[in-house]
Amino acid sequence: MQTNNNDVTPCGIIEGFFGRSWSWDIRKNYAQFLALNQYSFYIYAPKSDKHLRKHWQDDWPLAEKKALLELRQTYHAAGVQFGIGLSPHEIYLNQSNNQRAQLDQRIRQINQLEPDILCILFDDMRGDIPGLAQIQTDIAHQAAAISNAKKIIFCPTYYSFDPVLEKVFGAMPENYWRTFAQQLDKGIDIFWTGEKVCSPNYSTEHLLQVTELIGRKPFLWDNYPVNDGAVKSNLLQLRAFDKDHSQLTGKVAGHAVNPMNQAWLSQIPLASLPLAYREKENYSPASAFTNICNDLCGTALAKQLQNDIEQLQDCGLKNLTTTERQILRETYQRFGSNPYAQEIVAWLNDEYLFDPACLTE
Known part of the structure; x- marks a missing residue:
């Protein structure tokens, strides 16, 4: 190769x-x-x-x-x-x-x-x-x-x-x-x-x-x-x-x-x-995350992702309260057609359900 x-x-x-x-x-x-x-x-x-x-x-x-x-x-x-x-x-x-x-x-x-x-x-x-x-x-x-x-x-x-x-x-x-x-x-x-x-x-x-x-x-x-x-x-x-x-x-x-x-x-x-x-x-890693978010997502969304990273990656969907989930949903819906934000909204809407065929976690 x-x-x-x-x-x-x-x-x-x-x-x-x-x-x-x-x-x-x-x-x-x-x-x-x-x-x-x-x-x-x-x-x-x-x-x-x-x-x-x-x-x-x-x-x-x-x-x-x-x-x-x-x-x-x-x-x-x-x-x-x-x-x-x-x-x-x-x-x-x-x-x-x-x-x-x-x-x-x-x-x-x-x-x-x-x-x-x-x-x-x-x-x-x-x-x-x-x-x-x-x-x-x-x-x-x-x-x-x-x-x-x-x-x-x-x-x-x-x-x-x-x-x-x-x-x-x-x-x-x-x-x-x-x-x-x-x-x-x-x-x-x-x-x-x-x-x-x-x-x-x-x-x-x-x-x-x-x-x-x-x-x-x-x-x-x-x-x-x-x-x-x-x-x-x-x-x-x-x-x-x-x-x-x-x-x-x-x-x-x-x-x-x-x-x-x-x-x-x-x-x-x-x-x-x-x-x-x-x-x-x-x-x-910290600098890479910041710079990549800015390059790919735009400054405003990058800042939002950095603010919410603990909820998105550490807390996770099941541990979010109904209110927290709704606030995040409304926040990322404001970014309109941005595909990165759209995927977060879809995730918050349970559109990525776990496949039980995955046995190894």
């Missing part, structure tokens, strides 16, 4: 959340936003796309396939790499030749989109199966052999030390991560979310431990600012990325950020990550 001139670590976003999906227009608009902020890739992997998950064997209908082709062209025109995330839902529960033939066919269908990146994703699936790591390794190798993508990224079922994964998906098989270190092609990257599914930061000690464990530097799947979980769906995660993110260069293979359901508001924290990588020890 190519990197930009200012950052040796490839950074991008992965549209990989549950709940209310982005529109095709929003996805297209993000190409310019990512290019302007020196992100190098976008990965299409929404949990709502059944043709990537439970019905992964089936190609998209013609209208969706056309939309994806146009999306890829839009990103290429902006100089941003385009990726697809395929989750062959529990393919390993039926180890028939037919399933493997269907995987071959599906990868060839995805090849028609000419993606730069192909992700094979086994998150959110049952994992307490003997020999699972070897089975998943074989599937990843099979997909990589057929794919025309330049980069393959693999997501294991257990992608963190967080005990919630075993609680939800079953006990992790013995030697699970060690098998990938020994058997998975070193040219294939491995997604990792940190010590938790939603990790606030990534210590050097942790990243070195994971590098040893999986036999390569982890490719971060950063679950900030995503807010699709039972708790975080009540929050708007707007603050800039943590100071520790400025110290990640050289310790990770890449950095993919999972944004919020609110596409416009996601731009506020997203714009800060490349700054953290570039500015290193000079990076200030």
Whole structure:
């Protein structure tokens, strides 16, 4: 994967959340936003796309396939790499030749989109199966052999030390991560979310431990600012990325950020990550938040967001009184057609409901 001139670590976003999906227009608009902020890739992997998950064997209908082709062209025109995330839902529960033939066919269908990146994703699936790591390794190798993508990224079922994964998906098989270190092609990257599914930061000690464990530097799947979980769906995660993110260069293979359901508001924290990588020890999250809000939202809305950040990000929707919610609603309605303000109003109106399919918070 190519990197930009200012950052040796490839950074991008992965549209990989549950709940209310982005529109095709929003996805297209993000190409310019990512290019302007020196992100190098976008990965299409929404949990709502059944043709990537439970019905992964089936190609998209013609209208969706056309939309994806146009999306890829839009990103290429902006100089941003385009990726697809395929989750062959529990393919390993039926180890028939037919399933493997269907995987071959599906990868060839995805090849028609000419993606730069192909992700094979086994998150959110049952994992307490003997020999699972070897089975998943074989599937990843099979997909990589057929794919025309330049980069393959693999997501294991257990992608963190967080005990919630075993609680939800079953006990992790013995030697699970060690098998990938020994058997998975070193040219294939491995997604990792940190010590938790939603990790606030990534210590050097942790990243070195994971590098040893999986036999390569982890490719971060950063679950900030995503807010699709039972708790975080009540929050708007707007603050800039943590100071520790400025110290990640050289310790990770890449950095993919999972944004919020609110596409416009996601731009506020997203714009800060490349700054953290570039500015290193000079990076200030507080200054970044202030400057980005001013640049994206305009001075008046930026000031309002800074005044309300504790209610929006710390208190959250469920803890707001009826009066507090109404005051906020009236405040942001005054900004009219400003898309950032409109998303706050929609959030206050319960238009971003929690999707119970999200199990890992």
